[in-house]
Structure formats: C-alpha cells, structure tokens
Amino acid sequence: MRSVALAVTDGAPLFELAAACEVFGADRGLAPTWYEFTVCGEDGAAVGGWLTAGIRHGLDALAAADTVIVPSCRDPEAPQPPALVEAVRAAHAAGARVASLCTGAFVLAAAGLLDGRRATTHWAHTALLAERHPAVEVDPGVLYIDDGDVLTSAGKAAGMDLCLHLVRRDHGTAVANALARTLVVPPHRQGGQAQYIPAPVAHGPAHALAGLLPWALARVGEPLTVRDLAREAGMSERNLARHFHAVTGLSPLRWLLTQRVHRAQELLETSELGVEQIAARTGMGTATTLRRHFSQQFGVPPETYRRTFRA
Missing domain, CATH: 3.40.50.880 (Class I glutamine amidotransferase (GATase) domain)
Incomplete structure (x- = not known):
C-alpha cells in the first residue's frame, strides 16, 4: 500500500x-x-x-x-x-x-x-x-x-x-x-x-410512558421490577413491554439497566464515590456487577472511564 x-x-x-x-x-x-x-x-x-x-x-x-x-x-x-x-x-x-x-x-x-x-x-x-x-x-x-x-x-x-x-x-x-x-x-x-455518546434523555410528553420514565429515573437505585413499573404505569406487564419497545426500542429491564449504567457514568465523572458505593446507589448491587455491565456497554471498565473523563 x-x-x-x-x-x-x-x-x-x-x-x-x-x-x-x-x-x-x-x-x-x-x-x-x-x-x-x-x-x-x-x-x-x-x-x-x-x-x-x-x-x-x-x-x-x-x-x-x-x-x-x-x-x-x-x-x-x-x-x-x-x-x-x-x-x-x-x-x-x-x-x-x-x-x-x-x-x-x-x-x-x-x-x-x-x-x-x-x-x-x-x-x-x-x-x-x-x-x-x-x-x-x-x-x-x-x-x-x-x-x-x-x-x-x-x-x-x-x-x-x-x-x-x-x-x-x-x-x-x-x-x-x-x-x-x-x-x-x-x-x-x-x-x-x-x-x-451522551446519556439518552427521556422522551417528550406525547407517549404512554411520559409519566413513568421520569418516575423510574428518579428511582434507579431502588430494586425496581417489571411488575413495579407496570403497576406505576397502570397497565399489564405485557402491555408495558409493548409500549417500552415502541418508545425506547428496549425491553423494560434493558432500559432500566441502561439508565443505571448511565447514572453510574455520571457519578464516575462528578463524585468521589468508590465503585462499590456507585454500584449500591445505582441499583447494581455489587462492584462486580457494575464492572460487567459498564464494560459491556462502554467497552472500558469504570476505573478507566473515570480516569479519562473525570472533570
């Protein structure tokens, strides 16, 4: 060449x-x-x-x-x-x-x-x-x-x-x-x-999940389930899954996991919290779980991401 x-x-x-x-x-x-x-x-x-x-x-x-x-x-x-x-x-x-x-x-x-x-x-x-x-x-x-x-x-x-x-x-x-x-x-x-890629933002008000998404985002650190989301939305789990796919392109659990990882991303950039503490605050449970999902989504472990993007 x-x-x-x-x-x-x-x-x-x-x-x-x-x-x-x-x-x-x-x-x-x-x-x-x-x-x-x-x-x-x-x-x-x-x-x-x-x-x-x-x-x-x-x-x-x-x-x-x-x-x-x-x-x-x-x-x-x-x-x-x-x-x-x-x-x-x-x-x-x-x-x-x-x-x-x-x-x-x-x-x-x-x-x-x-x-x-x-x-x-x-x-x-x-x-x-x-x-x-x-x-x-x-x-x-x-x-x-x-x-x-x-x-x-x-x-x-x-x-x-x-x-x-x-x-x-x-x-x-x-x-x-x-x-x-x-x-x-x-x-x-x-x-x-x-x-x-910046964290995805919630969609505008003109869809069936307009009230649910902000509610769930405020509770990403809690052990939410699909049943919890369906109850808050006032619909069946099956109907919830259909609306989630239409609005976000993801299943409810995949969307929730994505928001938890993005919340961890934000905390890595802006806080002094350790990886174990961030895992607890984002509903990921343990540092091992956070590292696995973070690496799958961003291609680098949390510690490497923090060194690169820390303000």
Missing part, C-alpha cells in the same frame, strides 16, 4: 482531512519508505469553511492509488457529490483499499461499498446511515471497523485512530507506536465510541 490519495471536495470539514495529511503526508523517517501522498479533488475547494485548497490532481486520480482516504462529507443528510461517489467506486473496482473518516462513510455507502458489510460513522449520524442504507450493518459503538479492503471510522478523533491502524497494518506496530508518540496521541485507545 505504497500510495495514498486523499479525496477533497468543496465544503469538507478540516479536522479529519488534516489528520490524514499528518499521518500519510509527512515522512518522519520512521520507516525505510513512506507513502506517496496525493491530494485529489477540485482546485479551489473551500475546506473547513475558510481555507482554499490548491489541488493539482482531479478525482479521477484516485483510481491510481493503493489506498483512498475519504474524509468527512459536507452534509451527511444531502446527496453526496456524484463525481466523488463515482471516483471512489472506480478506485475500489481498480483494487484500491478505501477508508472513510467520520461521515465519509456516507460517500462509501452511496458508492455501494458498504452493502453487506459492518460499518460505522460518527455516533450522531449512525441512525441516519442505517436508515438511508439498510443494506449496511451499522455499528454505533466502535472507533473504527477494518473489513479488509474497506474501512470506516467513527467521528473526529477516531479518524486518527483509523489512520494509525492503517500504518500499523502497513508498517507494523513499532512504526505506528513511534508515529503516535510523535503526534502525541495514544497508539490505540481502549473501548469504542459508545463511551462518548
């Missing part, structure tokens, strides 16, 4: 584009040979809303690269530029490895490269990606996905994670670690982007 081409279009955000330039475009002498880096796109494209790019190679040059990097798109809700979509499709057909950073996944999906594959993007846009492209198996909880010749990353800084992963694949762990030290970033972050 000697040559890397970066696809730039008008209006592209700057952050992920710059990350790719830092990783692939600067030879720091860390390996005997580095990448031949090319920027392709429309000359005079406005990047980041204010920087005008002078580009010597058109999008058709993507097809000559071993690896094509597609950074964030301007607007994931809008149709992607047809010229970019076709150029990315042609590059992949010619044998290129194609990687998207953040919402660049929408370009890959439009090109049909993600059909039947696992893929990710920024957590704020995973639902839209799944809705627009039902043939894609969207995973909202990971930092990046390597599916061989097609790779996708989550939002913003996760683009750097994916770029370092590509270096690790091409040049080995030692080179990737040395590059990470030079860039003053971790060579591999623990967990996925699930730990960065």
Whole structure:
C-alpha cells in the first residue's frame, strides 16, 4: 500500500482531512519508505469553511492509488457529490483499499461499498446511515471497523485512530507506536465510541410512558421490577413491554439497566464515590456487577472511564 490519495471536495470539514495529511503526508523517517501522498479533488475547494485548497490532481486520480482516504462529507443528510461517489467506486473496482473518516462513510455507502458489510460513522449520524442504507450493518459503538479492503471510522478523533491502524497494518506496530508518540496521541485507545455518546434523555410528553420514565429515573437505585413499573404505569406487564419497545426500542429491564449504567457514568465523572458505593446507589448491587455491565456497554471498565473523563 505504497500510495495514498486523499479525496477533497468543496465544503469538507478540516479536522479529519488534516489528520490524514499528518499521518500519510509527512515522512518522519520512521520507516525505510513512506507513502506517496496525493491530494485529489477540485482546485479551489473551500475546506473547513475558510481555507482554499490548491489541488493539482482531479478525482479521477484516485483510481491510481493503493489506498483512498475519504474524509468527512459536507452534509451527511444531502446527496453526496456524484463525481466523488463515482471516483471512489472506480478506485475500489481498480483494487484500491478505501477508508472513510467520520461521515465519509456516507460517500462509501452511496458508492455501494458498504452493502453487506459492518460499518460505522460518527455516533450522531449512525441512525441516519442505517436508515438511508439498510443494506449496511451499522455499528454505533466502535472507533473504527477494518473489513479488509474497506474501512470506516467513527467521528473526529477516531479518524486518527483509523489512520494509525492503517500504518500499523502497513508498517507494523513499532512504526505506528513511534508515529503516535510523535503526534502525541495514544497508539490505540481502549473501548469504542459508545463511551462518548451522551446519556439518552427521556422522551417528550406525547407517549404512554411520559409519566413513568421520569418516575423510574428518579428511582434507579431502588430494586425496581417489571411488575413495579407496570403497576406505576397502570397497565399489564405485557402491555408495558409493548409500549417500552415502541418508545425506547428496549425491553423494560434493558432500559432500566441502561439508565443505571448511565447514572453510574455520571457519578464516575462528578463524585468521589468508590465503585462499590456507585454500584449500591445505582441499583447494581455489587462492584462486580457494575464492572460487567459498564464494560459491556462502554467497552472500558469504570476505573478507566473515570480516569479519562473525570472533570
């Protein structure tokens, strides 16, 4: 994978584009040979809303690269530029490895490269990606996905994670670690982007659980059961389960567990309480139970999360 081409279009955000330039475009002498880096796109494209790019190679040059990097798109809700979509499709057909950073996944999906594959993007846009492209198996909880010749990353800084992963694949762990030290970033972050997603808020008043959800949220530390929830809602357990799935997409117990874990997340960030105390206050019972469910949901144990996000 000697040559890397970066696809730039008008209006592209700057952050992920710059990350790719830092990783692939600067030879720091860390390996005997580095990448031949090319920027392709429309000359005079406005990047980041204010920087005008002078580009010597058109999008058709993507097809000559071993690896094509597609950074964030301007607007994931809008149709992607047809010229970019076709150029990315042609590059992949010619044998290129194609990687998207953040919402660049929408370009890959439009090109049909993600059909039947696992893929990710920024957590704020995973639902839209799944809705627009039902043939894609969207995973909202990971930092990046390597599916061989097609790779996708989550939002913003996760683009750097994916770029370092590509270096690790091409040049080995030692080179990737040395590059990470030079860039003053971790060579591999623990967990996925699930730990960065804000806790879900209760829905508005126009649904059958409008009164129950705030009531349950105020009592997450108590040993609530489905029977308790059904009694408070004034409905049968079966009817309760149906409404919960319609409103939250979860069963009552799964929703309650999710709220307990998010409450533990909040206490880890804002309090001095130990893990055992937090487990008791969130209805998880023991630190062992809290660690198990917290790790399943966020990909890291509570102690690691606290070190990362403590105010």
